[in-house]
Amino acid sequence: MNKFFYYALLLLCCCTLTYCQTNKPKGANQVVATLETKVAPPSKIDFSSSPVLSPQQSMEQMQVEDGFEVKLVASEPLVSSPVALTFDGKGRIWVIEMNGYMPDTIGTGEEVPSGKIVILEDTNKDGVADERKVFLDSLVLPRALCLIEDGILVAEPPRLWYYPINNDKPGKRVLVDEAYTDGGNVEHQPNGLLRAMDNWIYNSKSSKRYRKRGDTWQIERTHFRGQWGISQDNYGRLYYNTNSENVLGDYFSPGLGAYNKNQRSVAGFNKKIVADNKVYPARPTPGVNRGYMKDVLDDSLHLVNFTAACGTLVYRGDLFGPAYGSAVFVAEPSANLIKRNSISEQGYIIQGRQAYKGKEFLTSLDERFRPVNLYNAPDGALYIVDMYRGIIQHKTYLTTYLKQEIAKRQLTEPLNCGRIYKVVPKGKKEQRGPLPDQPTWFVTLLGHPNGWVRDYAQQRLIDGKYKEVIPALKQSLKETTNPLQTIHALWTLEGLDALQTEEVVALLQQTMWPIRMQALSVLPSLINKTNYTQYLPVMERMVEQKDTLAAPYIAFLIHYIESIERNAANKLVKKVVKQYPDDIYVADAVISNVEDRESVFLKELPALVSDTNLAIYTQTNRVITQIQNAQARRNPEALKKEFPKGAVMFTSICQTCHGPDGNGVQSLGPPLNQSEWVTGNKEKLISIVLYGLTGPVEVRGRLYKAPEINGDMPGIGYNKELTNEEVAQLLSFIRKSWQNNADKVTVEEVAKIRQKLNTRQNAFTVEELNAM
Known part of the structure; x- marks a missing residue:
């Protein structure tokens, strides 16, 4: 230069x-x-x-x-x-x-x-x-x-x-x-x-x-x-x-x-x-x-x-x-x-x-x-x-x-x-002036090629409570040459509380999947004691005809039918499970409806599916294991009283990546609950929390690495405002939370390690920690 x-x-x-x-x-x-x-x-x-x-x-x-x-x-x-x-x-x-x-x-x-x-x-x-x-x-x-x-x-x-x-x-x-x-x-x-x-x-x-x-x-x-x-x-x-x-x-x-x-x-x-x-x-x-x-x-x-x-x-x-x-x-x-x-x-x-x-x-x-x-x-x-x-x-x-x-x-x-x-x-004119506040014009804009304009038109019609455009919106449901306009008209009618059962039933039978998908998605807003018998046969027919795209949606919707008619919901569960026993998406959708009844559901499965290696079994067992782990947790309120500063620090710093239950967060951090890194050697744990940990880490026999989790855990020791007492309380809190029951970390132990590592600038690797 x-x-x-x-x-x-x-x-x-x-x-x-x-x-x-x-x-x-x-x-x-x-x-x-x-x-x-x-x-x-x-x-x-x-x-x-x-x-x-x-x-x-x-x-x-x-x-x-x-x-x-x-x-x-x-x-x-x-x-x-x-x-x-x-x-x-x-x-x-x-x-x-x-x-x-x-x-x-x-x-x-x-x-x-x-x-x-x-x-x-x-x-x-x-x-x-x-x-x-x-x-x-x-x-x-x-x-x-x-x-x-x-x-x-x-x-x-x-x-x-x-x-x-x-x-x-x-x-x-x-x-x-x-x-x-x-x-x-x-x-x-x-x-x-x-x-x-x-x-x-x-x-x-x-x-x-x-x-x-x-x-x-x-x-x-x-x-x-x-x-x-x-x-x-x-x-x-x-x-x-x-x-x-x-x-x-x-x-x-x-x-x-x-x-x-x-x-x-x-x-x-x-x-x-x-x-x-x-x-x-x-x-x-x-x-x-x-x-x-x-x-x-x-x-x-x-x-x-x-x-x-x-x-x-x-x-x-x-x-x-x-x-x-x-x-x-x-x-x-x-x-x-x-x-x-x-x-x-x-x-x-x-x-x-x-x-x-x-x-x-x-x-x-x-x-x-x-x-x-x-x-x-x-x-x-x-x-x-x-x-x-x-x-x-x-x-x-x-x-x-x-x-x-x-x-x-x-x-x-x-x-x-x-x-x-x-x-x-380059060379394209992007100017677009103010949108006129005209309800009939907004109906037309629901089919606009710009998604922002479509969203705005839908929201403005709902916010303005423009009931006078309901006939035009209903007409848009029938004209499916522009599927995006049909979809936005559907959700606009939902927002105006003007969507009718027969209209959604007709959309559920459309050949275009995006329209069927939206019709299934809108059902939670509409289904009730009066109309569920009109929706149910359509959903059962979708399952029988092996509509694989609709299957997870139907499994999710069992939640709403169950609150109205348990027997009808059970009948639909059986149809779905028998048809898709090894589909992980359908399995998890079914399980989403059995809160606090997972063990009962597991006992009922052999009457529907015999192979215990299929997804419906593995996913149900996974949730039951998670419930059992949660039930074994120690009293969180007592721990908050014993370690008040540690509890606050956990909420503000650790919880976002490791979860309030200590069982980790998908894409962010591995479990702290029953982790040998938490309940084991104090020096290793203090070192990790102060200066971080990088690279794959094994917890309870499972290897966690990017991109399953964030590849690096940042340390908090760089923040000189954090006192040794706060760090000690944080570590004591997690060592005694959930199913952990390790002894406390003292202020003196933190001070000793902090002094020993006071010139350190980089995160630890597992190899370094294991060499301690």
Whole structure:
């Protein structure tokens, strides 16, 4: 790089840094200063520093797939530390600003109420927001929002609030859920608030779903899903991920199968849709939390696998073209990139692969480019929420290594930058103005090629309670040439409480599977004592005719028939089990209906199926074993009283990956319950908790490794705020919880090991621990 140009660029970046720190929004038509620059090839760029770049400069550091371009939508000073957004019918963007996140490497002032919800608008229609309106301020680490009816849901841990909207101002808030989050830290708390096709609101990192019925909020149990970000496909199935996994998702509609509290997992949910976790950054990425460990970075210091995967998005726009109809995008802020995956399905099995070998859809040479969420939009483009900052790792797990990387490149400040971009095909016009508030027009839009528009039309018809369009919606059910319009009409009628039994029966007999699937999925809202005899013969006929696609759905629906007529439900169970005794998806669906009756059900099975090696037996026995283990647990309330600090720490740090029952969490962490690593050698356990564990680990004779679990457990010893007493209480708590009954860990034992390892920076391997 030319020396003169290098110093000029450095000078400009210093000016930009000052700009981000000191300028505040002053209203409309604020313009961020930019300077045209030419980007040197990566091999000639000095990566020893990470200067703050203006939005234009940062965009010039991006490499996007051929045929596409990145456009700026909003930037500081209009937006600061954005983490989530949504659009209203006027095309305005409502943004969550998490300004309090990690002000420095020890999180000083993180609990200061500095978070906001702002409304951004492009008043001069040039494609870039120029007006900012603060809707809510003084929030502590807000993380998700959802517009519904005449108000907005706001997630502010630990609570979920609903604010009526009056003239772009908040009315008196209503508490929806005082325990929206239950423990966890900023990286491991619920988020998303996705208003899905089935008219329920779902979250990542959560097992709750929400729905507004009049002035009442319903809260129901659902499957636990993901970590940060959640999306749906055209049929309402959910997609998500964890920080180290590319794409996870569900084979079945989200409202089914979460009925049995004893069933820790249900086949077909939380599936690995794309198992390939490789990433291909454009620049060296030494600033990742465990960059010191073998195989985290390659020889050129590029991240090898996902470490901060988030913002999963099923692209449903109408701008990119047919080739992107199966695209699922994932953000990786630690590697400054966005990945594209391609999804396909065979029956109800969904599988995917990375779209490219050795490259990404979008990469950046700017280390501060931090894409944390991705969205579909009214104009069909792909929107990117860029938190634009240096520190992205939360203090709970921040290693000494990463603290040093942050210091090297002065990544702590500034804290009040932030950008929103959109990716569009070159030469295509993506403009779409405000949607007219006309009910008949919304009915037409239910068949629009843009999924965002279809969703909005459905939601607006329901929110507006537009009963006058019911005849037109019913007509759409009969016209199945556009299946997506039929499906959205179905769920719109469900939301308006206007769906009739004979209409659903007709759809259950459609030849197109997506329509049959939705008709089965809507039954829980409709089935009752009056009409179940009309649905039952249709479902029985599906089983007899070996409708393998419908079989798991019918097995899930037994739950609703059973609450009405036990004998009818038992008859359907027998038909399903006899027809599909070795189908794991049908087996788990059946078991989801027998909560607290699993042992009785097992005794009844020989009359239906003789071979005890088949899936219906193995899956039932698995759940019974889990119940027996849970029944042997020690008194959790007594342990909380004995180790109060340890119990709090377990909830906030360990529970999210290892489960409240200590039996591990799929895709995240192995069991702590009856683990020899927990109940055995204290020195090993203290060492693991302080400095982490990497690589495969065997627990009770079973080998756990990525991608079944997260390949690395971070340590908490890097956090100097944690006292020896707190660590001792935490370890004592888990050594005596569930079926564990090992002796306590003392403060002195923790202090001794902590002193012995005070210079350690990297996680332990099993081999190191076994050598102790």
